[in-house]
Amino acid sequence: MAPFFADRFGNAGSVHGFGQAARAAVDEARAAVADLIGARPGEIVFTSGATEANNAAIIGAAYARRRPDAHLITAATEHHAVLEPCRWLAERGTALTVLPVDGHGRVDPDAVRRAIRPGTVLISIMHGNNEIGTLAPAAEIGAIAREHGVLFHTDATQSVGIVPVDVGELRADVLSFSAHKRYGPKGVGALYVRSGVDIEPILHGGSQERGRRGGTENVSAIVGFGAAACLARESMAEESARIAMLRDRLAAGLADIEVAHVNGHPRERLPGILSVSFAGADSESLLLALDLEGVAASSGSACAAGSIEPSHVIAALGLPDRLAAGTLRFSLGRQTTVQEIDRVLALLPPLLARVRRAGSGANGVRR
Secondary structure (H helix, E strand, O other), X not given: OHHHHOOOOOOOOOOOHHHHHHHHHHHHHHHHHHHHOOOOHHHEEEEOOXXXXXXXXXXXXXXXXXXXXXXXXXXXXXXXXHHHXXXXXXXXXXXXXXXXXXXXXXXXXXXXXXXXXXXXXXXXXOOEOOOOOEEOOHHHHHHHHHHOOOEEEEEOOOOEOOEOOOHHHHOOOEEEEEOHHHOOOOOOEEEEEOOOOOOOOOOOOOOHHHHXXXXXXXXXXXXXXXXXXXXXXXXXXXXXHHHHHHHHHHHHHHHHHOOEEEEOOOOOEOOOEEEEEEOOOOHHHHHHHHHHOOOOOEOOOHHHOOOOOOOHHHHHOOOOHHHHOOEEEEEOOOOOOHHHHHHHHHHHHHHHHHHHHHHHHHHOOOO
């Protein structure tokens, strides 16, 4: 990325030599990003991140198919970057169906089929959940959507480059993801738009990205995205297996020391996310205690950090309050080691005991 901050500072939209050097770098990155998901380079639209890509997919699809009975389908466990644009459209007259999930966080494909109406323009179901790691039956849902002539969008931010994602196999018409989940730079993402699918741009002002997203391309970030895509493709199989082993080691260790509830599907799941609920513990107190020991975890989505509201994903699973209030998400990645897993397992029992004692003392009863 470094040369494109200074020495190769050309605008990729310019026709002079400096601009064409930048354009070549963007095109090379576009090909690498497309290759990661089995797409063609011309089907990739670069964005400022997955949030913009999700908004562009949902709002853009709805606006391109404006009709009085327009209808969207999504699920209760989607990221806010999907739920909020869906609600925004609903406030402006678009009908919205938010489907429930089962106790593992999976949407029933038959429920999707039953929810389709004559006016349904888009189904948006995420590929891999960012809080509990559950993988959706996305290919089955995509086939249902294609059968009914409805566009299928999937937020694959958590899964692209971590597990195999092929837009053809998923029957995806639109798919969104970002660079920083692949260890690329923050602030750049991509929207796959299948050839022949019409999406109304939500950013106007230029003809960049083949008229699908106005604005000067962030060349250095796009170059970083391309490099990250190449590295992810090369290391995906080996690295995913290693991280899954660490996740399972953490889960097994927790089962030995604590009666904890593991959230998400037991098999259809991402390798690097472990969501666990500890009965009678307050997650925020536990997070602070872990942070003081140098352990970074979360109680839900990083995008909702600081919120005092319970995670909507955990709430959708139907967990009792006593469990839901003590939910932690551990995210494992390229730098995670066996030694770090074992250290967490050694730290947790005394920290849990201390947090529970503090909770009991605060109101006279154990939460």
